[in-house]
Amino acid sequence: MSRVCYRFGAFRLNPHARELHRSGERIALPTSHIDCLAYLIQHRDRPVGRDELTAAVWGRVDVSDVSLNHAIMRLRRQLGLSGSEQEGIRTVWGVGYRWVMDDTVVEAEDAPVAPPSPAAAEAPAPLPAAVVAVVEPAPLAAPVDAAPPALVPAVPRPASRRAWLWGLAALVALVLAGWALSLRRAPPPQTAAVPASAPASIPALVLPVQVEAPDGWAWLRLGVMDLVATQLRRGGLAVTPSEAVVGLLNPQLDVPTEDGWVRERMATPQAWVVRPRVRLAGSSWQMALQASDGHRALYADAVGEDVLHAARTATDRLLVKLGRVPPATTETSLSRVAEETAQRISAAVLAGQLDVARALIDAASPEIRGTPEIALAQANIDFFSGNYEASARGAEALLDRLSPDTAPLLRARALHTLGSTYFRQDRLEAADAAFAEGIRLVEPLGERSTLAGAYTGRGAVAGRSRRLDDAVRLFGTARMLHEQTNDAFGVARVDLNLGVVAMDRAQPAMALPILEAAAARLETLAVPEAWAFALRSIVDAQLMLLQHPAALATSERFWPPESHSRNTRERWWMTQSRAVALAANGRLTDAEALAAQIRDLSSPTDDAIVRAEADSLLASIALLRGSPETVVQHAQEALAVTLGPGNRLTMATTRLTRIRALHRLGRVAEAAEDVRYLQAQALEAPDDWRVLFIRLAEAEQAGAEGRRDAALAAYATAMSLAEATGVPENLVVVGESYVPALLAAGQREKAGAIAGRVAPWAGQDLRAALIQVAVHRALGDRAAAEHALRQARQLAGERLLPAELLGVADVTP
Template identity: 35%
Template sequence: MSASSYRFGRFRLDPRSRELWADGELVGMPPKSFDCLAYLIEHRDRAVGRDELISAVWGSADVADHSLAQTLLRARQVLGDTGAERTMIRTVPRFGHRWVAATEEVAAVPATVAVVAAAAAAAAAAERPAENPPRADAGADAAPMPPRTPRGYRWLAAAALLLALALAGGYLWQARAPAPASVADAAELFVVLPVRLADAQVESAWVRLGAMDYIATLLRQNAKRHVLPSEQVVSVVGTAGRAEASDDGQLGRLRAVTGAGWIVSPRASASAQGWRFTLDVYHGDGLRSYEGAGATPLEASRAAAIALMDALGVPDAAAPQSPLPVDELLQRIDAALLVGDLAQARGLVDGAPPALRGDPRLRVRAGQIAVRQGRPDEAESLFRPLASDDASIALQVRALAYLGLGTVTVGRLDFGGAEAAYDKVIALLKDSDEIRLLGRAYMGRGVVHASRNEFGAAMADFGRARVDLQRAGDRIGTANLEINVGMAEINRGRIEQGIAALDRAIPILSGFGVRDQLVISLHNKTYAQLGLLDVGGALATSQRAMELSAQLANQVFGRRVAAARARALFAAGRLRETGELIRRFDPQPDDPSQSDTEFSILRAALLGERGDYAALDAQGDALLARVARSADATGQGMLSEASWMVVDAALRRGRIERAAQVLQGLKSAPPAPEDLDRRWIEKLAEARLLAARRQPGAEAAFDAALALVEERGAPSALVVAATGWLPVLLESGELERAAALGGRLVPYADRDYHAAQAMAQLYRTLGRQELAAEAQARLRLLAGERAPDSDAQAAR
């Protein structure tokens, strides 16, 4: 891509920083859509052929026309270029596409520093006269950098949260019917829509979703067809069947979102003689209808489904049995669960006739309801008797019970218990057709492995889960898998690959309208972008997550998303907004029962950024005690971050023994797999202490810290470590080593305030005033509300 930026209309596109701005605000766009847009703009003097565009963006010719069309459609949607007259991206029939909007090319902002400049600085250091060493009290020229919050991202706690959603959420009960054992072509996927009732009969409202799911189950179980899970249908069309399949626009949307080749739209009416069902089936360009009648909704829907199966050539032997009273009760419960009405679902369970209360299918649903209502002990008591090798209990029910136990134990951070539960599901289902449940078990076990940093085993399980979930047509389950894959990739230092996995999940979840998982995806992407020092991207992603989380009832989501947003604002230097957001979502900081650990960390980070090390030092013990008391994985993963800030503040105030005490507390703390930065932070703090005491071994400790940071693969961590060492090198007169270390900061000085500050300090010390002025200019652009030119800032 060119180093130039492009202006067109109200937009500005910067290919180098991969940013698109509209009216001065950063806007998001899927990565492939951005790449297509940038390529078309860069070659706007001509039409770009389809094959050329695919080769340039995907690096392969094996990309379907549909994928390219969808990618360009998303770009057009962001740009508002969706009218009949395309004013930006024009299709050239039977060839490709061309960029047609009036565009101005603008030279990109020059880099503050370059590798060549770092080499020049090293040469200058070698040539500097020995009689002019840097002063020991050189102030801005030798003072340590302001503290950085070491962790630019936090994802493990969200992984546990996601697992609870994926395994105990709105589609757990849907998997009771076996899926086809072979991989189905997307064109053979069936979607069964909510039933359209002729009369708005309140007493029959459950039929819309209950009979819909019953028909889907019959097609899946008896006809062995590939059927989209019912809760995913509800995510797309709503609960009342508001998306009419007879509407060509809605029909096209359904096919685009689900990939289905068969759309089944049921209609039902009731009379004194009973119920009548009609299944309108859309396939290709055709429409055929199949009818059935019966005394109850399930009997009538079964008759209509048999008529459809006859047309599909399903053998008579596969015809479903007549529904029993318990079948209607189960469908009523499932209909309530599909719309999230847990109170009604629980009422149906509690009000079941005595003869049905012992039915394992009813009891496993009761356990799932208890999980969703936040009653894990009750859920476990319901799951335990069903999680067995008792062959008299249906295989699906036993597998669901073990999956439920996995959810409960993950919620308690009992990863050993969770692994045992998922192992049982895999053993039970490995030779069955229950591939959807099997895929979810592999996904759950993969999360357990990732939680222990066993990434090889995690990726193996995730790979198997992907195959099974895709075979089952479970697109939302596949999206959830991509989120977990993304977090595992990030945790093992492959942040770009992690973001790519999250970006694969986000369009699916957005298309299906699954807001909770979508919020989790955006939340974790925000932290990953901060880890890459992509502050602009983190601001855009966190803003979208905030807007979506406001529509959710779960307040835990809101606080987590607000914390991520606060970190993005903090990284951008928008300190006032950071403080306001903290006060809004954590209004009682002095009450540990009400306050949130991450907001406490952010309050401490604000003190450090403003140079109030005395207050940070004074509050250090309370902060560390609060982190130590934290009951969840998010809090437990912050001990090294909190300890680093307190050590840094103590050293800046000359309280060396205080810093040593805090470091010793960190080293003696219980192991915490979720605290992924502990090893390098311990080593960096140790190096700072050795340097402060002027003891040997500081350089080796700094080297070891940098090596550990390289393993983590996060530029944000590298900046923390390098800016912690650079002032020590400058103060000791090791200018050649300082210049070499500065070279490692060069790639980040254009986008990170503290990296730019370090480079400005380095160049001033080396006497490279032109480079120092350039770095200082960039520093001002990155400062936000920080004051890079003030005496107070320089004194730090």
């Protein structure tokens, strides 16, 4: 394999292995500092912004300036550079940093192949040559640490759906993160003893099993894989979750021949890669495990009449060779059969075959179906099917059976499922209580995977409740736990949530690279539902940045929804996201058709929030088509749904759309009622950036009532709030009505200033283009007005252009 390294002075940087050497001697630095140096060198042709650097290296929004400053200071000190002299790492004021060492040399080096270890020579008889692979030390690829909208009256906004779904990135696969675990029989509260000489944590990952048996045993490929991973984890190893490994492989689950390929893509350079093989010989099962860390190989095998017993025995023998004490076994015959059934169900779910999982439960005996493990499996199947009521009932019934004293871990996993279901039902207090109880049960047990899921759940609840600082803190704890358990999927899921937090803070430019990195990782791991949510969040960010064609292109990646999710509830959100992107690009008929589909076919109870979003979209489209009566009707339908604090933007923008329609109908007094309602809501969260839409509604109402000075004052406040966010979408939505008011008042200079502020987006956003038309026309600049009108016509699509702006000479695109 080829590695790209960098030499400068006496230093040599290997970004893949995350190693920095001075004159051949390794320098001890945190991996984040080495990644920071590598990123600066890789982009040495330009300055790298501080936000870009933190997003690329840490992939998260809760990295303080202190952390970045400390990393730069320590790098300069280790490299012998002076901050005052600005050599090597130069500070570019107002931007960030740039690598400026001229003698930097890029070189390629072939990775060495380790000689055979004596341990391999002394190992038991190896597997056949077709199974055994000579493994070289694998270079480490830098990890991708990354992990809506009500519509403004002119163009659908990207942020209103955020209130309902922003934390869904954690919960789209929240149960899945512990899915395999939840189907296993809970181990005793006591963890396996670890010899003092053993390392604190050995990373490992288990590949799908090579099965040599009739087709009816194909389920062993993933089922035994997960059993081996479970036993190794109980023995004290940090084992990558099975779903993450399965997601790494292609849909056919072809197992790669090189362990280095696996380590590089899972970002685990020193992990043990375990390759299981099982063979049916007569009535006996032969189980063999080959494990390699790139330097040595270990082998363990077992034979038995019961394939699962043989697999556990071989795994225990491997644990002994790794210096670990195998966990105690207290299984009964019933539990072994239940475990086999659970493993088959887990394999079916990992493969995305929910119907097969249900059939396995139906085929089990009543005694097996009555075990807690299978009951929890059924609740999880219901969850991933979108049947949240059934999932909640199943989890609640299971909790009545599980004692916190005798089955704390299994009870915690049931609470995890219940909390996830409550979250989807918008029962936030109940969800938070379930996750909190799960944390209390699991923390004494040291079971990090389940604990991380519970912290992620609480973070999602905090985000939906607008407690963003709490959300970031909880996600940070979850991320640390996922890192400790070598869970790339869990890290990506948390990073996705952190990107959503940035969106809720009106920071789409910061959120976008984090979301894109998380989406890339989730796509690699083949987690379709979480990946689709990441794409929908990217659509939101792109729309807030006025990148309308890019948003539409992103939506095409998860379209049609039935190809990416088996959850009916989630498919409606995909449909809504696609409709918003279509409307933002002027394709109103297509957007209307999708929104109407949501209204006609979704459940009024289970899909109430997305139906409100669809009505809000239809109201905005009706306003764009010049049908104010239809606007009022759809807006009223949207506002009939009870929305919580997390849906504040949906409420504000929908009422603003309705207010504009009422103004066009001459029903100014009725519009005033809506404005007063919004003002009361603003008192609950005066510091929320979404208040700018309420101030905008106040301004338009004052203008409609003939109170020009009050209108201009309210407009100025709304524009000041929009400027504070720096979000292009917020600037144009205020500017589109503020500029005409300024021109009507004869304040052309102020109108021109706003036109200049939004001019960078005049070629990509209809509203920004129309602002240019109005201002240039008022200033008498005919040529500029014609150019801006040409841009507007190119962008309009099916949207009507204001008649008062068509007075310039008729030009065509």
